[in-house]
Amino acid sequence: MAEGILTAAKSHSQTSGVPWTSWLFDYCSRALAVTTWLSCAMFGLYILIFYAGALASHSAARWNGVLPGLYTGSHTAATYGMGVHFAAGGVILAMGFIQLLGGVRAHAPFLHRWLGRIYVTAAVLAGLGGLVFIAVSGTIGGTMMNIGFGLYGVLMVFCALQAYRYARLRDFDTHRAWAIRLFALAIGSWLYRMEYGFWFLVAHRLGHTHDFHGPFDAIMAFFFYAPNLLIAEIYLRGASRQAGPVVKLTGALVLGMAVGLLALATYFFATKYWWPAIVTGTA
Numbered sequence: 001m002a003e004g005i006l007t008a009a010k011s012h013s014q015t016s017g018v019p020w021t022s023w024l025f026d027y028c029s030r031a032l033a034v035t036t037w038l039s040c041a042m043f044g045l046y047i048l049i050f051y052a053g054a055l056a057s058h059s060a061a062r063w064n065g066v067l068p069g070l071y072t073g074s075h076t077a078a079t080y081g082m083g084v085h086f087a088a089g090g091v092i093l094a095m096g097f098i099q100l101l102g103g104v105r106a107h108a109p110f111l112h113r114w115l116g117r118i119y120v121t122a123a124v125l126a127g128l129g130g131l132v133f134i135a136v137s138g139t140i141g142g143t144m145m146n147i148g149f150g151l152y153g154v155l156m157v158f159c160a161l162q163a164y165r166y167a168r169l170r171d172f173d174t175h176r177a178w179a180i181r182l183f184a185l186a187i188g189s190w191l192y193r194m195e196y197g198f199w200f201l202v203a204h205r206l207g208h209t210h211d212f213h214g215p216f217d218a219i220m221a222f223f224f225y226a227p228n229l230l231i232a233e234i235y236l237r238g239a240s241r242q243a244g245p246v247v248k249l250t251g252a253l254v255l256g257m258a259v260g261l262l263a264l265a266t267y268f269f270a271t272k273y274w275w276p277a278i279v280t281g282t283a
Contacts, residue, residue: 041097042266088125088126099179100176120160124156126153126186127155128153130152131157145218152224163178166178177236183232192220195224199216207219237251
């Protein structure tokens with residue numbers, strides 16, 4: 001398949017005059033965007049229906065069936081902080097891709113601006129909601145998870161405010177770069193679950209403990225968002241007008257591998273977990 005894509009890229013280059021590395025980079029970028037959005041939209045719907053729905057129906061204890069220790073009846077502030085985190089997180093996962101569409105920005109700027117305000121507000125609420133939960137009750141994984149998840153919340157709020165700030169300054173190139181970084185962080189909660197699921201499948205829970213204090217758990221406290229930011233930076237460098245063929249080819253290969261992994265993971269989780277939970281309202 002990879003060989004076929006490379007052949008198509010070179011053929012397109014000969015007929016259009018566009019360097020084949022540029023065409024390949026654009027192709028992989030769009031494929032990753034579509035795959036990510038479809039997966040995130042379904043996961044965002046799952047989050048809204050199950051987690052936020054459980055809070056609205058006063059049955060937040062159901063959270064613990066999926067993530068042990070998430071709900072504690074004695075910590076009301078922590079529960080509502082996490083509820084806000086889940087509800088806002090579901091919004092930014094479901095609508096984030098819309099904000100990155102060039103057609104919406106160009107042909108419906110009013111819609112883009114107002115959806116952007118909702119998106120930034122939801123991102124700030126998601127970050128702050130998670131930070132409130134950590135401050136009040138801490139995470140099940142202890143200090144390492146507190147640090148990793150706390151940094152994630154701070155970065156989420158920071159990137160959201162930066163995206164809003166540069167939009168207000170009308171520096172749209174910088175605004176878009178921060179919006180892409182924000183989206184890379186926003187998909188972290190989605191990737192966290194998929195990465196754990198595949199690790200359990202492949203490595204049989206190696207390095208994981210029931211209280212999330214294992215070496216794998218410590219790595220995952222940072223791994224669910226740090227690589228996303230790296231891929232976002234690779235994309236931004238490859239999309240730059242100054243990027244050469246080597247940079248574009250390297251970026252295309254990284255993005256292409258991400259497409260394959262995400263497509264496989266999405267199929268597995270959608271059929272086994274997300275869609276049944278969306279249909280039944282349980283997990």
